[in-house]
Amino acid sequence: MFAGVEGWSVGDxxxxxxxxxxxxxxxxxxxxxxxxxxxxxxxxxxxxxxxxPCAGWTAWRALHDNLRLGREHSFFVAGGSGGVGSFAIQIASGLGLRQIIATCSAKNHAYVRSLGATSAIDCRSGDVAARVREVTHGEKARSALAQQFL
Ligand SMILES: NC(=O)c1ccc[n+]([C@@H]2O[C@H](COP(=O)([O-])OP(=O)(O)OC[C@H]3O[C@@H](n4cnc5c(N)ncnc54)[C@H](OP(=O)(O)O)[C@@H]3O)[C@@H](O)[C@H]2O)c1
Structure with missing residues (x-):
């Protein structure tokens, strides 16, 4: 362990x-x-x-370390059927989030729902942001990959 390292102990x-x-x-x-x-x-x-690694850790860092999501939050994940997105949905589901909204191709909607997404939006048609607002009834949804609010 080098001097100046914080948050970790020898043996962790x-x-x-x-x-x-x-x-x-x-x-x-x-x-x-x-x-x-x-x-x-x-x-x-x-x-x-x-x-x-590394898709799972990317999702974990975004949800757990950066967004600090609570059960009351709505969560939006772009590319929910992909490597990072599929981990993000499962982590969000494990955290018990109220709403998990995922975009992906229509053919993958059943898949993202099977992982725990409560809503699936076709990323290739329509206004995705408008659809998200519809699902959340105008509330903001936290976004993992873009690190911003829709
Ligand atoms: N995988 C890793 O370990 C890792 C680590 C760090 C960062 N990243 C970054 O995270 C991002 C996602 O990586 P990934 O490995 O999860 O990718 P991936 O497995 O290829 O998944 C891509 C996702 O994006 C969707 N998508 C494809 N084309 C799209 C389009 N034109 N519009 C909207 N959505 C589209 C796909 O949906 P459909 O397949 O349903 O069409 C799928 O859900 C990339 O920017 C990557 O560089 C990945």
Missing amino acids: RVLYHGDMLRPHGGLAEFAIHRASTLIAHPPVAGILAAAT
């Missing part, structure tokens, strides 16, 4: 995403990594945690 179990632009590989007993990009190892088996 962590997950990290290797920087593909740096020469050091990940298949090693020790690795040096920027503390600010570490993620606490969730309370699941290591083999399960290892299956989540």
Whole structure:
């Protein structure tokens, strides 16, 4: 542990995403990594945690670390049928959010609903923002990937 590192203690179990632009590989007993990009190892088996990068962590960071969503929030995810989006829906569902609104192709609506989306909007037709406002009855929905409010 280097001086100046905050929020972590020696012995913490962590997950990290290797920087593909740096020469050091990940298949090693020790690795040096920027503390600010570490993620606490969730309370699941290591083999399960290892299956989540990098789409799962991207979604987790957006929902848990940045948006700090509560059950009362409506949540909008663009590209809900994709790698990051499908994790985002499942995390939002696990958090018990009131409304989970996802965009994707019409052919994937059943899929995003099966993951926990409460509404599916066709991203290729119509006014998506207007449809979201319709679903939320004009309330703002928090957005994971754009990091802004619709
Ligand atoms: N995957 C990762 O590990 C990762 C990590 C960090 C950041 N990112 C970034 O996160 C974003 C999504 O990545 P991903 O891996 O989740 O992608 P992906 O699996 O290819 O999913 C793309 C999503 O976007 C939708 N989509 C495709 N064309 C669209 C269009 N013209 N208009 C609106 N929606 C459209 C797709 O919907 P349909 O398939 O239903 O049409 C699908 O839901 C990218 O910007 C990527 O660079 C990804």
